[in-house]
Amino acid sequence: MNRRDFVKFSGLAAIELGAARLLQSQMQPGMQSHAPGSENAKADFTLRIAPVTVELTPTRTISTIGYNGTSPGPLLRMREGKPVIVEVINDTDVPELVHWHGLFIPPEVDGVEEEGTPLVPPHGRIRYQFVPQPAGTRWYHTHTMAGADLHRGAYTGQFGFLMIDSGNDPGKYDKEVFLALREWEPFFNPEEDDDDDQSNSGPMPERPKILDTSPSGLEVGYQMFSINDKSMGAGEPIRVKQGDRVLMHLLNASASMNRRLALPGHRFQIVAMDGNTVPTPQTVDVIDMGPGERVDAIVEMTQPGVWIFGTTTDDARNAGMGILVEYANQHKQPQWVAPPKSVWDYTIFGRTATQPAPDQTIDMIFQKIPSGAGPFNSWTVNGKEYPHDQEFALKRGGRYRLVFRNRSEDAHPLHMHRHSFELVEINGKATAGIMKDTVVVPGYGRATVDMVADQPGLTLFHCHIQQHMDYGFKALFRYT
Numbered sequence: 001m002n003r004r005d006f007v008k009f010s011g012l013a014a015i016e017l018g019a020a021r022l023l024q025s026q027m028q029p030g031m032q033s034h035a036p037g038s039e040n041a042k043a044d045f046t047l048r049i050a051p052v053t054v055e056l057t058p059t060r061t062i063s064t065i066g067y068n069g070t071s072p073g074p075l076l077r078m079r080e081g082k083p084v085i086v087e088v089i090n091d092t093d094v095p096e097l098v099h100w101h102g103l104f105i106p107p108e109v110d111g112v113e114e115e116g117t118p119l120v121p122p123h124g125r126i127r128y129q130f131v132p133q134p135a136g137t138r139w140y141h142t143h144t145m146a147g148a149d150l151h152r153g154a155y156t157g158q159f160g161f162l163m164i165d166s167g168n169d170p171g172k173y174d175k176e177v178f179l180a181l182r183e184w185e186p187f188f189n190p191e192e193d194d195d196d197d198q199s200n201s202g203p204m205p206e207r208p209k210i211l212d213t214s215p216s217g218l219e220v221g222y223q224m225f226s227i228n229d230k231s232m233g234a235g236e237p238i239r240v241k242q243g244d245r246v247l248m249h250l251l252n253a254s255a256s257m258n259r260r261l262a263l264p265g266h267r268f269q270i271v272a273m274d275g276n277t278v279p280t281p282q283t284v285d286v287i288d289m290g291p292g293e294r295v296d297a298i299v300e301m302t303q304p305g306v307w308i309f310g311t312t313t314d315d316a317r318n319a320g321m322g323i324l325v326e327y328a329n330q331h332k333q334p335q336w337v338a339p340p341k342s343v344w345d346y347t348i349f350g351r352t353a354t355q356p357a358p359d360q361t362i363d364m365i366f367q368k369i370p371s372g373a374g375p376f377n378s379w380t381v382n383g384k385e386y387p388h389d390q391e392f393a394l395k396r397g398g399r400y401r402l403v404f405r406n407r408s409e410d411a412h413p414l415h416m417h418r419h420s421f422e423l424v425e426i427n428g429k430a431t432a433g434i435m436k437d438t439v440v441v442p443g444y445g446r447a448t449v450d451m452v453a454d455q456p457g458l459t460l461f462h463c464h465i466q467q468h469m470d471y472g473f474k475a476l477f478r479y480t
């Protein structure tokens with residue numbers, strides 16, 4: 001039975017077939033084996049995909065699709081290495097997928113159609129069984145295509161934090177908060193949204209001599225903004241005391257927007273990026289995050305007052321993308337002060353070292369095909385929109401150097417599934433020891449990463465901006 005036949009079924013038949021199919025797929029080589037009858041075992045987690053309302057402010061409630069009646073969905077906490085069963089129930093009329101972003105798990109449960117994960121049928125259910133790893137700040141979200149439908153895929157509220165605990169948490173903080181950046185109520189926008197302080201002022205090693213000036217397609221704009229499920233001021237503040245060390249787990253859960261964050265009067269000690277401890281935890285004034293990226297930062301609370309933590313883009317912050325940080329016994333007006341101009345530079349969090357020579361270097365060139373009057377631009381990887389033939393082949397155990405050449409003016413958050421990679425170089429600056437699963441390559445910039453091919457099976461690579469991914473900006477790596 002192929003997948004198309006499979007999704008035709010609904011209701012009970014699909015429930016049983018879904019379980020049977022997953023069980024069968026779990027028996028493939030390289031997969032965790034399961035005791036017979038595990039499809040009847042009690043699930044450790046249940047996610048119900050269904051319409052939800054989100055009260056962003058007392059006067060603005062929006063409708064979307066979420067998990068377990070909320071958006072963001074529940075914080076899931078898993079123990080590294082301890083197998084889990086997640087039951088996913090789809091109470092919508094369209095097939096869905098739940099992707100576990102940043103986990104080293106087989107393609108059959110990664111939540112990606114291109115890799116062969118079974119869809120959760122409309123009004124059906126499926127069990128995902130996997131061994132959570134590696135430890136760190138991960139997240140889960142839908143991985144369906146949206147195309148020109150701004151009510152599907154990452155434009156919905158289907159996302160949440162997933163923490164994988166190793167048991168080695170040093171715990172040198174007084175308070176832990178989970179903050180996800182979000183826009184809501186998307187619309188087609190003829191103009192590029194202003195993320196002004198993200199514009200590329202650095203070197204542009206990939207800028208072509210002659211630029212294509214044909215008219216571009218539409219962008220996505222948003223009407224409402226929040227951190228988690230509340231616009232700024234509508235939810236509880238982060239309540240702190242002088243001297244507290246607050247661990248912020250930050251996630252950019254946007255469908256399309258790169259963001260810069262600041263907290264006036266305070267600095268961020270960056271301890272992890274994409275959930276992985278950084279070699280050199282530097283302290284910085286601002287944090288840049290593309291869609292899909294996570295940052296763990298410690299903030300020392302040394303400036304009593306009431307402050308705004310939020311995006312430095314004034315329009316988006318004033319429309320809700322912020323949260324108040326309120327010291328005990330302080331009742332001032334919340335303060336915002338624009339941070340000093342600074343450059344977000346991944347490489348300062350690394351160490352000085354050179355990586356071993358790769359077995360193979362794979363060049364990846366990204367270009368935009370302006371769509372003119374069409375809805376969205378198209379995107380190519382090495383001159384072709386997805387799908388490619390057999391270009392991206394890996395041998396198990398091989399060490400690969402991927403050179404991401406961004407020949408467009410947009411900054412792209414590039415995500416590799418089921419693996420992490422080590423940053424080698426950004427726009428000519430070398431670094432080592434920074435492990436990530438998503439890297440933002442600046443406009444006309446270049447990033448080089450090393451990846452060890454140690455997770456056999458189909459592996460999707462794509463830009464984490466939904467409309468870029470949907471219109472060509474992806475590639476499927478295979479193991480040969």
Ligand SMILES: [Cu+2]
Pocket residue numbers: 410411412413463464465468469473
């Ligand atoms: Cu992109």
